[in-house]
Structure formats: structure tokens, C-alpha cells
Amino acid sequence: PPPGVVSGLFTEDWRVHGSIYSSPEIFRLEQERIFRRCWLYVGHESELPEPGDYKTTFAGTQPVIVTRGSDDGVIRVLLNRCRHRGASVCHDEAGTANFFRCPYHGWTYYNSGGLRGVPYDDAYTRLDRDRLGLTALPRTETYAGFIFTIFAEEGPSLVEYLGNAAPYLDLAAQAGPEGIQLSANSHKIGYDGNWKLQLENTQDGYHFAFVHRSYLAVLSDRAGTPPPVVPNLMANWRTADLGGGHSLGEDTTAAEVTARGLIGGLPFNVVVFPSLAIIGAQVRHVLPKAVDRTEVRLYPMMLKGADNAVNAAILRNHEEFNGPAGAGTTDDMEIAFFRTADGKAATEKDWVVMSRGLDTEKPGENGIVYGHALDELPHRAFYRQWRRLMEEEES
Numbered sequence: 001p002p003p004g005v006v007s008g009l010f011t012e013d014w015r016v017h018g019s020i021y022s023s024p025e026i027f028r029l030e031q032e033r034i035f036r037r038c039w040l041y042v043g044h045e046s047e048l049p050e051p052g053d054y055k056t057t058f059a060g061t062q063p064v065i066v067t068r069g070s071d072d073g074v075i076r077v078l079l080n081r082c083r084h085r086g087a088s089v090c091h092d093e094a095g096t097a098n099f100f101r102c103p104y105h106g107w108t109y110y111n112s113g114g115l116r117g118v119p120y121d122d123a124y125t126r127l128d129r130d131r132l133g134l135t136a137l138p139r140t141e142t143y144a145g146f147i148f149t150i151f152a153e154e155g156p157s158l159v160e161y162l163g164n165a166a167p168y169l170d171l172a173a174q175a176g177p178e179g180i181q182l183s184a185n186s187h188k189i190g191y192d193g194n195w196k197l198q199l200e201n202t203q204d205g206y207h208f209a210f211v212h213r214s215y216l217a218v219l220s221d222r223a224g225t226p227p228p229v230v231p232n233l234m235a236n237w238r239t240a241d242l243g244g245g246h247s248l249g250e251d252t253t254a255a256e257v258t259a260r261g262l263i264g265g266l267p268f269n270v271v272v273f274p275s276l277a278i279i280g281a282q283v284r285h286v287l288p289k290a291v292d293r294t295e296v297r298l299y300p301m302m303l304k305g306a307d308n309a310v311n312a313a314i315l316r317n318h319e320e321f322n323g324p325a326g327a328g329t330t331d332d333m334e335i336a337f338f339r340t341a342d343g344k345a346a347t348e349k350d351w352v353v354m355s356r357g358l359d360t361e362k363p364g365e366n367g368i369v370y371g372h373a374l375d376e377l378p379h380r381a382f383y384r385q386w387r388r389l390m391e392e393e394e395s
């Protein structure tokens with residue numbers, strides 16, 4: 001749609017039209033105007049510590065291989081598409097390899113991308129091998145160990161893009177005595193709903209006491225205390241619009257929390273626009289698949305140099321909340337994603353409300369705006385940037 005159509009999806013009192021979750025045309029535009037223009041999280045350095053290590057993931061809907069070159073140790077992001085006839089070259093999630101061989105007709109590539117070999121190539125009379133390496137994305141940078149890539153050749157550097165979110169990546173990187181490690185790989189969930197719902201839910205303090213009531217009941221049962229009520233639950237928390245679509249939920253008594261140890265996770269949740277969240281002791285990577293299909297990869301954050309008991313507790317917490325038999329994410333899937341986002345619920349006439357705390361936001365330093373723990377301030381932060389990018393003309 002032309003620019004005006006996207007702005008017609010938002011009212012001044014922050015009602016948002018349901019087609020943002022259900023329109024295939026909007027999904028297509030998002031890939032072009034958001035995922036082709038923003039820095040995208042693709043992994044953490046600890047996932048590929050040695051030359052030759054790689055992982056596969058997605059940049060938007062594009063399959064990619066994140067590799068560390070065996071000759072130069074440089075991290076590159078390569079499109080996982082054979083230059084012969086487009087098959088996926090690498091089907092493994094992670095590993096170590098000096099070469100990738102396409103399973104279709106056996107073309108091989110160096111792990112830095114160049115074309116190495118073409119079987120039975122005597123019949124190819126006009127093959128320009130130098131131009132047939134795997135396509136590398138033009139820019140890949142890391143910040144505090146977090147690897148991001150971008151399809152755009154020009155534009156802000158990663159650190160400029162991260163802006164006010166950068167210090168929170170630094171804090172996450174310092175969570176363990178010797179840093180963090182995503183070596184436990186990921187727990188994956190898939191749901192029939194739009195990708196943005198997972199980002200909304202990640203920064204939604206409002207739902208916690210309702211959707212996660214049974215989880216909270218188990219915790220209070222163990223502790224022998226009465227179940228908490230909503231206003232008390234996050235009394236020390238606040239939300240923040242960090243600018244650039246990035247948002248934050250943080251414990252204002254963070255120093256005390258940190259002193260108690262990080263078993264329960266970092267004392268903040270940060271969303272880095274458009275598809276990364278760090279929440280508690282978890283890195284959450286959101287992969288859009290289709291307008292009504294999303295995959296989420298949840299990586300428990302292991303603390304390097306910490307006692308095994310600490311890391312074991314992080315893993316148990318992770319399983320208990322996010323695992324298939326867990327009590328948290330399973331409820332989010334059922335309530336927050338399926339029902340609002342089955343595509344059929346969001347028809348032409350449906351509007352959602354994102355105005356909680358609209359008139360009580362408090363400006364702070366560096367353009368950061370703060371709100372109450374249960375406010376929909378992070379949602380507005382996300383959609384302000386979303387709207388800006390969706391309305392921007394092609395450059």
C-alpha cells in the first residue's frame with residue numbers, strides 16, 4: 001500500500017488496526033522495509049568460538065549461514081542458497097566445516113563463501129566461478145559478542161543503530177564472571193500467529209499475573225506465601241522507550257538484584273528492534289515465517305566461569321518456564337498468540353488498544369521515556385519505529 005495506508009492503521013489514542021497481524025501485503029512490505037533496512041541479530045560469538053565453526057539461522061525470512069572463516073577467523077553471514085539452482089547448501093543447525101557441499105548437485109564452497117568445486121564441470125563452457133560464491137551480506141558487525149548483519153550497504157553502524165539499547169547488551173555480556181555462552185543451543189517454539197506478537201508479549205508486564213497465574217501459584221506454594229497480586233508483583237519495575245524501536249523493562253532496584261546473583265536472570269528485559277529480546281537469563285530470537293507463522297528460538301544464557309550449580313539452576317528455570325512441560329511459555333502460546341493472532345481473529349473491523357500509560361510517560365535523559373511496569377509504552381516504542389520504516393519511501 002502507499003504510505004498513507006499504514007498511517008491509517010493507527011489512531012491518536014493508540015488503537016491499532018488488526019491487519020498489522022494478518023495482512024499478507026503488510027508482511028511482504030515488512031520484509032522489504034524493516035528486515036532489509038535494519039540490523040538483524042543472527043547469533044552470539046560464543047556459538048562459533050573457533051575458526052571453521054558455523055550456525056544456520058535466518059535474517060528476516062532469508063536462510064543464512066553464520067560462519068567463522070577457517071583461514072581468517074572472520075565472522076561472515078552468507079545466504080544459504082546455492083548459486084547453481086538455489087537449493088539450501090547447509091542443512092545442519094551448527095557445526096564445524098572448512099567447506100559446504102550443496103546436497104543437490106554437489107557444488108562446494110569455502111566457508112568464507114567462495115566457490116571451490118563443481119562436479120563434472122567439463123560440460124560447463126561458460127562458468128564464471130569467481131562470481132558464483134555464496135552471497136555474503138554486505139555488513140556484519142558484533143557488539144558485546146552479539147552478532148548482527150544488515151542487507152543495506154550504507155547507513156548507520158551497528159553501535160549507532162543500537163543507541164540506548166547498547167549499554168544493556170554490555171550488561172548482558174558481563175552477566176557471568178567471564179562473560180556469557182549460548183552453548184546450550186536453543187529451545188524452539190512455533191506458533192500460528194504473527195511475529196510481532198512475541199515481541200509485544202516479551203515486554204508486556206500487564207499479562208504476567210493473569211496468564212502466568214498457575215506458574216506463580218506453584219512458586220508461592222513452594223515458598224509458602226500467598227499468591228502475589230498484580231500491583232505488587234512488579235512494584236519495583238518500570239518500562240522505557242529507548243528510541244529506535246528498542247524498549248526496556250527494568251527493576252529499579254537492579255543493584256540489589258544483581259547482588260543476589262543472576263540465577264533468576266538479569267534485572268531487565270530489553271527488546272532490540274526488530275527481532276531480538278534478552279529477557280531474564282535468556283536470548284530470544286524471533287523468526288518470521290509467514291504473516292501467520294512464527295518460530296522463536298530461546299537460548300538459555302550460560303554464565304561463563306560461574307559455578308556449575310548456578311548454570312544448572314538457570315537451565316532448570318529455563319525448562320520450568322519455557323520447556324514443553326513448562327508452565328510459562330506454553331500459556332503465552334495458548335493465550336497471547338493463538339487467539340489474537342490466528343489470522344481469523346484480526347479482521348477488517350478489529351482494532352487493538354496500546355494506550356496504557358499514554359498520558360503519564362516521563363521523559364528522562366538521552367531521549368529515553370519511562371513508564372509504569374504494566375504500561376504499553378514498549379509496544380508504542382516498537383510501533384512508532386515500525387510505522388516510520390513502513391511509511392518511508394524507497395531510497
Ligand code: FES
Nearest residue numbers: 082084085102105
Ligand atoms: Fe546446489 Fe545444484 S543447486 S549444486
Ligand code: FE
Nearest residue numbers: 201208211332
Ligand atoms: Fe508471558
